[in-house]
Amino acid sequence: MTLSPQWLDELRARITLSSVVMRTTKLQRAGREWKACCPFHDENTPSFYVNDQKGFYHCFGCQQHGDVIRWMTDQRGLGFMDAVKELAAEAGLDMPAPDPRAAERAEQRAGLADVTGAAQDWFVRNLHSGEGAQARAYLERRGFDAATIERFGFGYAPADRQALKGALGQFDEALLVEAGMRVAPEEQGRENYDRFRSRIMLPIQDARGRVIGFGGRILDAEANPKAPKYLNSPDTPLFDKGRNLYNLHRASPASRKSGRMIVVEGYMDVIALAAAGIEDAVAPMGTALTEGQIELLWRHVETPILCFDGDAAGQRAAVKSAGRVLPMLRPAHSLGIVHLPSGLDPDDLVRTRGRAAMDKLLAEPAGLLDTLWLHEREAQPLDTPEAKAGLKARLLSHIDDIEDGDIRALYKRELLERFSAFAFPRREWKPKGFSYQNDNEQAKQDARLHPSAKSIRLPWDQRDAYLYRRLGAAVTAGLLRYPELLYDHYEGLSWIESDRMDPRLAYVLENYPDNGVITRELMHSLVDDSGFNQPTYSEWDKIQFPFATDGYERGRAIESLEMALRLYYNLPRVKYELQRANLNLADQWSDGAFSEQKRLLQLSMSLSTELQKLMKAA
Secondary structure (H helix, E strand, C coil), X not given: CCCCHHHHHHHHHHCCHHHHHCCCCXXXXXXXXXXXXXXXXXXXXXXXXXXXXXXXXXXCCCCCEECHHHHHHHCCCCCHHHHHHHHHHHHCCCCCCCCHXXXXXXXXXXXXXXXXXXXXXXXXXXXXXXXHHHHHHHHHHCCCCHHHHHHCCCEEECCCCCHHHHHCCCCCHHHHHHCCCEECCCCCCCCCEXXXXXXXXXXXXXXXXXXXXXXXXXXXXXXXXXXXXXXXXXXXXXXXXXXXXXXXXXXXXXXXXXXXXXXXXXXXXXXXXXXXXXXCEEECCCCCCCHHHHHHHHCCCCCCEEEECCCXXXXXXXXXXXXXXXXXCECCECCEEEECCCCCXXXXXXXXHCHHHXXXXXXXXXXXXXXXXXXXXXXXXXXXXXXXXXHHHHHHHHHHHXXXXXXXXXXXXXXXXXXXXXXXXXXXXXXXXXXXXXXXXXXXXXHHHCCCHHHHCCCCCHHHHHHHHHHHHHHHHXXXXXXXXXXXXXXXXXXXXXXXXXXXXXXXXXXXXXXXCCCHHHHHHHHHHCCCCCCCCHHHHHECCHHHCCCCCHHHHHHHHHHHHHHHHHHHHHHHHHHHHHHHHHHCCCHHHHHHHHHHHHHHHHHHHHHHHHCCEC
């Protein structure tokens, strides 16, 4: 009977590991995990942890590690098939029927593993032979010591097109081709040849450490200008590059200690990081991360860290991976992104700046949402309304890719908030050069310059203040209908202090878009966001200006509203200028100062009268 990896994954998913472990071991809750004194060795302080979400147990004392099946075999002493049958019965999962073809495929994979294992031994021998001198010199230049070369299984494939066939003559030619070690040309009459030639070879291993494929780096690029720099084994029954990660069998135990998993672009980056002491790194097989590889990473950590080169290609790869994961997002699972300095890959960074520089970057990865926002914002110039609208459309397209409803809603809210802050930045409110409040800085300065100012200052009388508040509410109501008028009157309105202005209109001006375009939809949205949807003063609901009501002819409404707008920002300006004229006249009498004070007083009274005429109370 052959049990597929998919069936075994389904079995593990149906069983809660802690419920099985606690039958023989007393567990205590420790946050999202369980802990206990290790059942595999004597200890007084708990170092044995069970993580149901990740589906494994681990002891930090004796390093015992495994899943629910391993628990049944190692702790209960059952055979593998007996353990699987007992767990399947508990999970209500039928054992798969015997499949002769599956058995045949398993036997075939075993044969291919023999081929790749023998090829690896041969590549290693070649590296340490006379033919491998150039390859050894290259590795020495890259700074790889003997221990690193041995640990990662570096080898060498000679230039001879038939060298591997001669060395692995115990295997049939068809098996060598199926294992990806030899190439059978499509053209009839051409002989088969070795796939890897004149290359430094690295074995690709599965989670159990078996050699399942190879990656080869060209040694003499000048002599082979058309040859790819890196060449991987093709997909075979043994090797699926979209479902495997280079170095996972080494990074997995290191990840259990560090709590992270780093994804870099290439094999050499993985090895350079390991040589620097960073051992929890893996790499895809020359492509962007696939869904299968992302799921594989999530079995180890909830947020793997993508660490790609600082060049444009590396950034594109990071964004492509980010786009690939969006439909897969689920609670607590995401990706972190590290942006390396421009022009540097991980190998360059640790060699030139040391491990500390890499550790600092890995400690502060950007989130997936941040990466998408920055990429789309910088994808093209955003100097026109159309370009900004294009940014919003691209963001919404990413949001639509997210299948999880809660995550999609949260991404939408966050990204649209960032878009609004970018497209319609808030402006700090700064009145332009005047003040009329007795307790503000200008009044204090006036009081110092004119000791008698308090006795002669002309305040807003109650009637004017009351009418002005009502005018502000009406102007806001009118602009909700005709927001396009804000563009022409923005400068005048900016003279009014925000605490004197209708609070809803003050909020709109604080958040006025840079491009000057404010639609009715945006105007209503800003008024809603201001928090002053209801009138602050009870008398405001009695206001009935013609331009602020429905059913009024558009031309007359706009004309009336523009008159109200001019009153709204001219009245406080004239009041201020009149106060200054009074101060000047008190400071030094002159005919000119008296004439200016008289002119402004008449203008102020005229504006107040005009305001009363314009307004009609209900």
